Amino acid sequence: MKVGIIGLGAMGSIYAALFATSGFEVIAYDPWVEHINAINEKGLLIENPNGSYIVKNIKASSIFEAHDDCNFYIIATKASSVESAARKISPFLGPNATVVTIQNGLGAEEKLAKFIGREHIVLGVADGFGASVKNPGYVHHNAMKLIRLGELTGEITERLQKLTSHWLKAGFNVQSYHDIQKLIWEKFICNVTFSAPCTVFEKTVGELMDDPSAWPIALGTMYEAYKIGIAKKIDFSFNDPVEYVSKFGANLRNARPSMFLDHLANKRSEIMFINGRVPNLGREVGVPTPFNATLTALILNRENQFVDTI
Numbered sequence: 001m002k003v004g005i006i007g008l009g010a011m012g013s014i015y016a017a018l019f020a021t022s023g024f025e026v027i028a029y030d031p032w033v034e035h036i037n038a039i040n041e042k043g044l045l046i047e048n049p050n051g052s053y054i055v056k057n058i059k060a061s062s063i064f065e066a067h068d069d070c071n072f073y074i075i076a077t078k079a080s081s082v083e084s085a086a087r088k089i090s091p092f093l094g095p096n097a098t099v100v101t102i103q104n105g106l107g108a109e110e111k112l113a114k115f116i117g118r119e120h121i122v123l124g125v126a127d128g129f130g131a132s133v134k135n136p137g138y139v140h141h142n143a144m145k146l147i148r149l150g151e152l153t154g155e156i157t158e159r160l161q162k163l164t165s166h167w168l169k170a171g172f173n174v175q176s177y178h179d180i181q182k183l184i185w186e187k188f189i190c191n192v193t194f195s196a197p198c199t200v201f202e203k204t205v206g207e208l209m210d211d212p213s214a215w216p217i218a219l220g221t222m223y224e225a226y227k228i229g230i231a232k233k234i235d236f237s238f239n240d241p242v243e244y245v246s247k248f249g250a251n252l253r254n255a256r257p258s259m260f261l262d263h264l265a266n267k268r269s270e271i272m273f274i275n276g277r278v279p280n281l282g283r284e285v286g287v288p289t290p291f292n293a294t295l296t297a298l299i300l301n302r303e304n305q306f307v308d309t310i
Contacts, residue, residue: 022170
């Protein structure tokens with residue numbers, strides 16, 4: 001069983017490590033040369049609360065190479081790089097190959113479909129996943145609650161069941177779902193609540209929730225996204241969105257969202273796929289979005305001062 005992983009950031013590195021240590025042949029691509037060289041020379045060091053281990057059987061490259069015999073691909077890039085990843089792998093997809101994409105925000109499906117037939121696409125949502133790249137070839141992994149997978153059609157197909165079994169074999173807690181779009185929207189609501197607010201106010205999730213001035217602004221961003229979801233007839237699993245995002249945040253109080261980490265590293269973030277997506281969606285359904293529009297403008301203004309880009 002051959003797995004191709006596009007993107008070896010924190011999450012992509014964890015995917016590669018777990019699949020490689022579970023008997024899968026793993027090939028991986030990422031343009032970060034230092035990270036790739038470290039993996040190939042010394043192996044990928046994974047540190048977690050139970051200790052650490054080194055994975056030496058990942059075939060990693062900083063130059064994309066054609067592999068037309070992968071059983072499935074995992075796109076683990078930032079949302080802004082999904083389209084580029086799809087363009088790279090589309091010429092080499094076998095007729096039965098599957099492409100799993102797991103990103104923050106909305107819009108990955110549409111970007112993939114520009115280059116890859118929708119029949120190949122499976123959407124994923126990572127819940128409670130905590131990881132960070134400490135140095136090239138060295139990743140810290142502190143949490144992994146659940147991976148959710150779903151077909152675009154909403155069906156639990158034989159393909160989806162087989163794919164789920166492969167993730168289970170690799171040691172993931174994973175489940176197949178009918179309505180993956182609902183789950184993506186529910187994760188989106190949480191991302192909107194914490195991503196830009198934590199970044200603008202330079203706070204961890206817990207610090208944001210405890211701040212009597214900042215937390216109402218975060219909830220303002222959430223309510224805008226939630227109202228848009230209702231207008232789009234998303235069948236949310238909750239009736240109280242404040243309670244929902246508060247429970248989500250309570251489990252990650254010490255965490256810094258990836259957007260905040262990007263800014264600490266002077267890198268551009270996924271703002272236009274998270275809080276920056278909300279104003280566009282709001283205009284489609286007539287929902288005002290002043291909170292998200294303002295925070296997005298602040299984030300973009302800060303990022304215009306960065307030298308590095310994604």
